Amino acid sequence: MTKLIQSRRRFLGTAMGAGALLASPAYLRSSAAQTGGVVNIWTYDEFIPDDVKKDFEKETGIEVRIRLVDDQGKQFNLLVAEQPNPSVDILTVAGHRFLQFIDSGLIAPMDTERLANWGAINPVYSESDWATINGEKWGVPILSGAEIMAYNTDYVPEDRRNTWDTLFSEDYKQQTAYIPSDLMSIVMLYLGYDGNMIEYMDDPDEAARIVAEARDFLIEKKPLVRKYYDSGAEIQQMLVNQDVVLCHAWNGPISKLIMDGLPMGMSIPKEGSYGFVYTLNVANNAPNADNAYKFLDAMMASSEIGAAMTQSTGFISTYKGSAEHLSDLEKAAASFPEEQLENLQFFRAEANDMKYALVDPAVEEIKAS
Structure with missing residues (x-):
């Protein structure tokens, strides 16, 4: 993490x-x-x-x-x-x-x-x-702490701030950023699966299929993303410079920008987050x-x-x-808001060995594609 x-x-x-x-x-x-x-x-x-x-x-x-x-x-x-x-x-x-x-x-x-x-x-x-x-x-x-969707309120209208669809939309091509390894759990959730992978501990073939589906989804969406970033400080700078107006991030770096008076907001989208x-x-x-x-x-x-x-x-x-x-x-x-907190799930460790044995190579394939 x-x-x-x-x-x-x-x-x-x-x-x-x-x-x-x-x-x-x-x-x-x-x-x-x-x-x-x-x-x-x-x-x-x-x-x-x-x-x-x-x-x-x-x-x-x-x-x-x-x-x-x-x-x-x-x-x-x-x-x-x-x-x-x-x-x-x-x-x-x-x-x-x-x-x-x-x-x-x-x-x-x-x-x-x-x-x-x-x-x-x-x-x-x-x-x-x-x-x-x-x-x-x-x-x-x-x-x-939570993984959230962050947005510049001057560029992302209110009706598009509560869904991961916006992050993957052609409307924001080359204006988005995220960390693929962190986003993988959310993509699995977005696609309808258990991002903690506990449900698939007894079915490694299904686990592998789901990770492959999430990998292929992010490879398909790769032309839309401006950059895969590495740190909170990096995404803060990108948002300050308006290199991007929309991203997936942890709430901590975005909270700092909001408190500094930047036109930023964040949400726990309706499809869920961790x-x-x-x-x-x-x-x-x-x-x-x-x-x-x-x-x-x-x-x-x-x-x-x-x-x-x-x-x-x-x-x-x-x-x-x-x-x-x-x-x-x-x-x-x-x-x-309470209705957004209800969209939040929490990381669990029971399946981590299996999960990251699959996710880590998939992330490298995404970056190399």
Whole structure:
């Protein structure tokens, strides 16, 4: 998966900031007397709003110790090295990597009965197929990234902004760009198939046929595309220069352009798209599991917290009602209408070995055609 290009601090340019939103620790008023102790968290920079941390510590007496991580693989390796006695209670895992952590016994199933605020999460995220493995929930969804269709609002009319048909239209010949390896899953979905390829794990011949069909589709459409790009920074520059007016991209780079005032928009088209979710998970054998659950419940206590995380990171909030606390510009940059969110599916890893053994050579054939 192409790494998302985020510009987190600049995303705050027009925001009120998390402090203004979270000035009151009212979300913790149901807490009993202070319990003390610690909770150790591994997470990305700015994923935990500072006011949430401070208010939680004040109300519970529990010290929140945060260790910043910047790579899922490094986090996995560190947790493996610490087993069976990890130093962490809560860690941040991308949903499409759940299987790696679950199969290695590194995270524990989530006991949602201990989370009074579980219902604060939009079921698009909490109840999707990716979120349940072996009949268990494995994390609290907090932030999401998605593959989207991005467009220059001066050139793409409103009635053409919600379908992948537009990306493949002769009307925008040589005005489009995309990354073929990222787009392949969406093309399979566009053609009516399971882009995760889980449905075909027991039928490798059918899997191969579907990938070949998607490959041939993109080869047929190749004369229409201006460029196969490689990075978020590259597509940003192409859009700024108006080398292209329409593209497939991850939402992060496009959010940055919207916040910078460019005439850009993005959608999750009606045919569907794929995304991933960052989740907060309880480590297996967590040394302070009770405190971990208290902190997770506090994190889900209000939609303002979800908005604050969006403002600090640029990712899409998973919280119900969080968009109500964003400015119009922030909504355009980091939220989607409910009807578009319903078009979003999530990456799953069960068939990845088979999938990429087929997709990677197909992408090379597309580029070489």
